[in-house]
Amino acid sequence: xxxxxxxxxxxxxxxTSSGIGLxxxxxxxxxxxxxxxxxxxxxxxxxxxxxxxxxxxxERVRVQQLDxxxxxxxxxxxxxxxxxxxxxxxxxxxxxxxALGTVELxxxxxxxxxxxVNFLGVVDLTRVALPHLRASGGRVVTVSSVGGVVGQxxxxxxxxxxxxxxxxxxxxxxxxxxxxxxxxxxxxxxVASEFxxxxxxxxPALLAAAGxxxxxxxxxxxxxxxxxxNAQSSADAAATVVHALTAERPPFRLQTTEWATGFVAxxxxxxxxxxxxxxxxSWVDAS
Ligand code: NAP
Numbered sequence: 536x537x538x539x540x541x542x543x544x545x546x547x548x549x550x551t552s553s554g555i556g557l558x559x560x561x562x563x564x565x566x567x568x569x570x571x572x573x574x575x576x577x578x579x580x581x582x583x584x585x586x587x588x589x590x591x592x593x594e595r596v597r598v599q600q601l602d603x604x605x606x607x608x609x610x611x612x613x614x615x616x617x618x619x620x621x622x623x624x625x626x627x628x629x630x631x632x633x634a635l636g637t638v639e640l641x642x643x644x645x646x647x648x649x650x651x652v653n654f655l656g657v658v659d660l661t662r663v664a665l666p667h668l669r670a671s672g673g674r675v676v677t678v679s680s681v682g683g684v685v686g687q688x689x690x691x692x693x694x695x696x697x698x699x700x701x702x703x704x705x706x707x708x709x710x711x712x713x714x715x716x717x718x719x720x721x722x723x724x725x726v727a728s729e730f731x732x733x734x735x736x737x738x739p740a741l742l743a744a745a746g747x748x749x750x751x752x753x754x755x756x757x758x759x760x761x762x763x764x765n766a767q768s769s770a771d772a773a774a775t776v777v778h779a780l781t782a783e784r785p786p787f788r789l790q791t792t793e794w795a796t797g798f799v800a801x802x803x804x805x806x807x808x809x810x811x812x813x814x815x816x817s818w819v820d821a822s
Contacts (some may be wrong), residue, residue, distance in 0.1 A: 543595070544671070545620045547571040547612065549660065550630030551601055554580040554727035554728025555678055557586060557772035559627055564592035568624075568778050571616050573601035575608075575630070603630045603656025611649035613663045624691060624778050628657040628700075633734045635741075637748055646692040653696035658703060665716065672715045674681040676779040677704055679720040684799040688755050705808065707716040708787050709816040719779040720788050720808075722805070725766040767792050787812050 546563050550556040551572040559584060560572040572583055580598045586597040601612040616623050634641075634649035661675050668675065682690055683697030701720055708718040738756060745752045775791040787808030790796040800806050 538600055541552075542620075542622070543567050543569050544624035544673075545569045545571065545616060546625040546627060547573060547599075547601075547616055547623060547660075547664070548627040548629055548657070549573050549601055550575075551695065552576070552582050552729075553582065554730060554769045555723070555726060555772045555776065556627070557583045558769040559776040560596055561586050561590050561592060562770065562773045562777045563627075563629065563780060565590055566781055568595065568780070569620065570596045571599050571612070572596050573599045573612055574610065575600070575602035576604075598737055601660075602653045603628075603660060606659050607715055609656075609659050610663050613660070615665065616632040617667055622671050623664060623673065624640050624671045625676060626660055626664045626668070626792070627776055627780070628660055628675070630656060631678065631680075633690075633730055634696070635689055635734055635736065637694065637752075638691055639687055640738040640745065640748065641692065644694060649692040649696040654699040654703070657700050661704075661707070662802060664735065665711070668711075668716045669714045674717045674719065674780060674785075675707075676706070676776055677718075677720050679704075679722050681722050681724050681795050683720065683722060685802050705787065705811060706815075708808075709819050712812075712816060713819045713821070717785065719785045721772075721775050721791060722788060722795055722799060723767065723772045723775075723791040724798060725762045726769055726772045726791070727763070727766040728769045731760070731763060771776040783788070784797060 546568045548556055548560050552574045553558045560570050574580055577598055577600050587593040600611050602608045631653045634645050657677055661759045665747045679700050680697045682694040683701040686694045704718050704720050711718050742749055775789050777784045777787050779789055796806055805811050
């Protein structure tokens with residue numbers, strides 16, 4: 536990343552009220568970035584500001600409103616960063632939400648909502664940020680999921696949205712790289728955050744409404760909720776986000792644990808994405 540010697544690089548991060556986004560904001564500030572920590576509801580910035588304060592990095596963290604489903608707020612946030620700092624060195628597309636259910640029971644609306652937040656939000660911020668990232672030789676870092684590679688039961692809408700994220704960014708990466716912008720996806724497995732709580736699951740009601748899918752849903756919930764007992768901490772997952780921001784040449788795809796790499800390897804030969812990037816970069820090599 537090209538940075539003027541006198542000015543620390545600027546990163547904008549979405550979804551910093553809790554979890555990986557909050558931890559990434561603090562860790563990026565600790566790594567020397569000026570962090571524009573965005574939330575759809577800035578009234579929820581208390582935990583972020585407290586964490587920044589106790590890490591001694593509060594002066595490098597600025598809170599900004601941004602709802603990834605509201606294009607006007609995305610554009611306004613990026614404009615404000617550039618007006619204030621005169622540069623944007625990286626964006627971290629972190630905001631996202633789970634979506635549990637199967638198509639017959641949940642209907643199309645679950646898919647629409649998952650795509651709005653997890654996919655179109657990433658498309659929109661990336662689009663608006665690119666001209667500024669091109670000027671800085673910057674980076675797009677996106678928190679995807681192992682569910683962006685491996686489809687999982689009762690995660691049809693969530694995995695479809697994360698597959699969409701990966702298809703979008705895997706395709707964009709060689710094009711962005713041709714103008715000096717690095718694109719990386721980060722793939723966590725289970726992470727201890729507000730992710731499960733934010734699903735606001737009413738398990739008895741879900742099971743009661745599951746009809747022929749009740750035994751499968753019951754088994755799935757037991758397996759998955761148990762996997763969160765050994766979840767990676769948000770700080771640990773955020774360390775991979777910071778690695779994607781700071782490593783000299785990060786690969787396209789970074790998992791956050793060995794387990795996550797093993798899981799995606801069930802399906803992928805190219806777990807870090809470098810084989811695909813080497814192939815498709817040659818299609819846009821004008822030299
Ligand atoms: P989290 O604690 O629930 O954090 C999600 C963040 O996204 C919150 O700050 C939430 O804000 C924000 N958000 C939701 N909708 C938004 C919108 N429309 N505009 C702006 N912000 C919005 O969960 P997390 O685990 O840290 O999730 C972060 C990312 O990691 C997500 O992309 C998720 O898919 C991914 N991930 C999580 C896990 C896991 O096991 N936790 C595993 C793989 C991938 P509010 O507080 O306002 O809702």
